[in-house]
Amino acid sequence: MKNQKPHRKFFPVFPVAIVLALLSLALVLLPSPLRSVEANSTYFDLSTGNLTLNLTSGTTNLITSNDNWTAVSSVEGYCGDGLTSTFGVDPQTVLTAEFPSSALPSSSDTCIAANKGNPSAYNAGGLAEFDSGTYLAFGFQGNVQSRAPYMVFYVNTTGRSNIRIAFDVTDIDGGSNNAVSQFAVQYRVGESGNFTNLPAGYIADATDPNVAGRVTSVNILLPPAINNQPQVQIRIITTDAAAPDGTSSPDEWLGVNNLRIGNFGTTAASVSVSGRVLTPGGRGIARASITMWDDQGNARNSISNPFGFYSFDDVPAGRTYIFTIASRRYIFNQPSQVLNVDNAYDSLNFFTSSK
Ligand SMILES: [Ca+2]
Ligand SMILES: [Ca+2]
Ligand SMILES: [Ca+2]
Ligand SMILES: [Ca+2]
Structure with a gap:
């Protein structure tokens, strides 16, 4: 009778140990892509x-x-x-x-x-x-x-x-x-x-x-x-x-x-992308030149108005564009910005680093 207790404990543990050993062996032998979902x-x-x-x-x-x-x-x-x-x-x-x-x-x-x-x-x-x-x-x-x-x-x-x-x-x-x-x-x-x-x-x-x-x-x-x-x-x-x-x-x-x-609509859709050119204090900057480059290197240009607004109309949606800015008088914090244009966008703003 005294033997039964250790036996009861031993048998559940023994198969678990074997299963674990076999599992680890299988993991070593299987090609790695089968081990987990890649x-x-x-x-x-x-x-x-x-x-x-x-x-x-x-x-x-x-x-x-x-x-x-x-x-x-x-x-x-x-x-x-x-x-x-x-x-x-x-x-x-x-x-x-x-x-x-x-x-x-x-x-x-x-x-x-x-x-x-x-x-x-x-x-x-x-x-x-x-x-x-x-x-x-x-x-x-x-x-x-x-x-x-x-x-x-x-x-x-x-x-x-x-x-x-x-x-x-x-x-x-x-x-x-x-x-x-x-x-x-x-x-x-x-x-x-x-x-x-x-x-x-x-x-x-x-x-x-x-x-x-x-x-x-x-x-x-x-x-x-x-x-x-x-x-x-x-x-x-x-x-x-x-x-x-x-x-x-x-x-x-x-x-x-x-x-x-x-689900991103058709390329037939075209939208407008606009924004402002501003000082850190929020004053609009006129006559800054913004260039929009498409992913094939084609460029378009827009000049900011007296309040700093600029805009590009008829931009084909569903593509990625790079916008760069140049001005003889100002330096910009982020002189180029990348935008994935899926919808109209009206706040692509550029800020000068001072003034
Ligand atoms: Ca590579
Ligand atoms: Ca050919
Ligand atoms: Ca051939
Ligand atoms: Ca060729």
Whole structure:
């Protein structure tokens, strides 16, 4: 009888110890992406705002090592190995992923070359982060290995509707490659099965030979099928391109940037942005020159009136602008300000540092 007490205590403890040991062993043996939900494949809750992706000179740490998307929330890139059997395939017809059941996220197969500079000097294909040099962008270049590079955005649309995707595709390749650079937008609800193509998002050719710089802006409404769903995958994809004469050719790099997914209206809307130029004491300053730069380097100018008011009308909404100020007589605390313009804005004020 005396033995029973220790036995009763021992048996519950023993299996717990074994389970804990097995769990720790499993954690050591499992590939790391299975240990926890990675931020890069978390479904971004659109009720908290837009999912945005902007590669800038201040965000070069989004991708720090090859094939590693863990620092980029709700976004992953894959190279689409073998998704087509030849070049020149319309990406609108490529509706699968290169994994069993087309399942995504795929824990160990994300793809991107980190920390690249000049696109025309780098021809490995697939996806690349061009985070230095003239063009900062997520690069796409199909080739015989990476037949259909793509990026996937994971969003939770619970309670949301009228969701748009907007992004810019730039020809970032100033080299002699001449490709018919197609680009497509697709979606699906859930994590496997075919994607559905969105014809409104299709670009037939985003590039010009021998030069870089052409920008094609996409801004489309996503279909009601994606509304109010916890798991929506939106994909942007290119394919290994052909030359204009239909023959095989090395692809030009396409650069994707300024991407947003959310309920942000259309680009057709334009709004006014205004403010005042003031001393710290609130006195308006006349004839200060304010310049508004858009994200493609286009500039507009406005001069403050005798009360310090200035304004820009017909500003296309849904973009980011930089406002700079200059005056021969004054120094300003914040001579340049960045504004994401989604609605009219009337208080972009500039203050002098004294007087
Ligand atoms: Ca980087
Ligand atoms: Ca080009
Ligand atoms: Ca082209
Ligand atoms: Ca090609």
